[in-house]
Amino acid sequence: MQNNISIATFNVNSIRSRLDIVLEWMAQGKCDVLCVQEIKVQDADFPAGAFESAGLFCAFHGQKTYNGVAIISKLQPDEVSCKQTPEDEEARLIRARFGDINVVNTYVPQGTEVGSARFEYKLNWIRGMRKYMSDLFSPEDKVVWVGDLNVAREPMDVYDPEGLQGSVCFHPDEQSALNWVMEWGMVDVFRKHHPGEADQFSFFDYRIPNAVKRRMGWRIDHIMATEALADLSIDCYIDKEPRLKPKPSDHTPVVAVFQA
């Protein structure tokens, strides 16, 4: 169906280091709207020309060294905005509207260590998404919230649920905060298409030797959609192919396809 729209999320861990992978992936027609996180570049140094030369549009909200988000798309967005709140000082959110589809791309704070100030910051940042959504949208709107949300939601979303229970990115307070945001009116699109399926991971820690081969992964990169939009999803999958390239990210893209 030529009317479908595919939306993907990919933590690139530096857009400049992953530029060739991203450009090739887009050239293969893997998606129409690509949301990337951890671009790790300030706006002045974002490689916009490389995307424009490939006929792609890009909207970006970056900062030096850390964080940073961007939306790369085949069509020009009708509207773009940044930040979760006006006071938001870390570059973690960018939003774009394509017709009646609203795309919210976030890089949720990792949290560093359970009980730390950064962990509280993470919990509050996640909870802030509910106000963000309700201020801007109604659950009847077509909204997709994607990104590195840094939360594995269920035991099947991590490789060792017993051993990892209560650790950062797999902690009940994080899961409760995320569930509370989703209760506003969002569905986990990947789980809609893969209910109960384990060993579906979007992230493998660089620091664990042969983590991919040993399947020591996490599903922390998500595509959440309002029911109005989730009802139109026809597929959602984790694309493992970019991992086969030289210098891959420690994350891999998650793609959802919607009937437009």
Added chain:
DNA sequence: ATGGTGGCACCGCCA
């Protein structure tokens, strides 16, 4: 096994 890898900035920090 108390480490390991990777990116960016700068000689440490964050993931």
